[in-house]
Amino acid sequence: MKLYWLPLSPNNYTVTAVADYLELPLEKIAVDVMKGEQKTPEFLKMNPNGKCPTLADGDFYLWESNAILMYLCGKKAGGTDLWPADERTRIDISRWLIWQQAHWMRGCGTLLWERLVKTFFGGGTPNPEKEKEGEEAVRFHAGVLNQVLEGKNYLVNNQLTIADFAVAAPLPMAKAARLPLEDFPNIARWYQQIASLEAWRKNLPNIPQ
Ligand SMILES: N[C@@H](CCC(=O)N[C@@H](CS)C(=O)NCC(=O)O)C(=O)O
Structure with missing residues (x-):
């Protein structure tokens, strides 16, 4: 999975923290918002909002940090107490x-x-x-x-x-x-x-x- 992210942003480091907690490997790609990298046509195809974090899992693109947190939990083999099944x-x-x-x-x-x-x-x-x-x-x-x-x-x-x-x-x-x-x-x-x-x-x- 690839994560397009802004290291300084709260809704971004929650995602990388949960990925680390779950020991899920993420390829992190820092997005330079000053250069407008989040507004390029390529980026907008992944996330039409032009914002980070944006997760790419193969051809599945997911935005909104909290949706990404739930998705990461679903990726943890055997499940996780961070997102219990109940x-x-x-x-x-x-x-x-x-x-x-x-x-x-x-x-x-x-x-x-x-x-x-x-x-x-x-x-x-x-x-x-x-x-x-x-x-x-x-x-x-x-x-x-x-x-x-x-x-x-x-x-x-x-x-x-x-x-x-x-x-x-x-x-x-x-x-x-x-x-x-x-x-x-x-x-x-x-x-x-x-x-x-x-x-x-x-x-x-x-x-x-
Ligand atoms: N509700 C979204 C907020 C995403 C968001 O606003 N990201 C900001 C950084 S905190 C961003 O990418 N801003 C760049 C821009 O708007 O151009 C989430 O939690 O993922």
């Missing part, structure tokens, strides 16, 4: 994967962009209105996450699943992007466990703090 458990994990994209990454993504990525790409200073919007969204959804994690080590069935990898995606950048998470101790406690996984650590980019 129907209700899978729906519960899917709920978190959807929440991560629809809510969590929206707020976190706004702050990551305004306070980190925008500067990196020479896009100027943070927009205060966007920062306010991002802060409010992160605080609200962090409250939800913190509450669910009360007395629990992991999000679903109290065991490590791809839901934990996906929801943890923005947290390595929390300090650099000043995500307002200081009032949510259960998130910090839970994230320590993800942060201690070798597959997670070795896939994190060098993030300026």
Whole structure:
């Protein structure tokens, strides 16, 4: 399998971390977004959105990081506890994967962009209105996450699943992007466990703090 990816991006290193955790070989092809490699006709044939990550397994192309996480689990011979076979458990994990994209990454993504990525790409200073919007969204959804994690080590069935990898995606950048998470101790406690996984650590980019 080939993965077209952006090493610096949260929704990209969750994919490479899960592949490593599952010991699945991936040929990684770094895409230079500054050069617009994700918008070439060849790339758009694989992913008409022109975004990374994009997985190619033979002539099957898959985009959306969380869909790729599920696909990788399906590739693991004998299955994996990251995506257990039980129907209700899978729906519960899917709920978190959807929440991560629809809510969590929206707020976190706004702050990551305004306070980190925008500067990196020479896009100027943070927009205060966007920062306010991002802060409010992160605080609200962090409250939800913190509450669910009360007395629990992991999000679903109290065991490590791809839901934990996906929801943890923005947290390595929390300090650099000043995500307002200081009032949510259960998130910090839970994230320590993800942060201690070798597959997670070795896939994190060098993030300026
Ligand atoms: N929801 C998508 C987000 C994909 C996405 O927005 N990728 C960004 C990097 S985080 C990208 O490739 N941006 C390049 C561009 O839009 O030109 C996923 O989780 O895979």
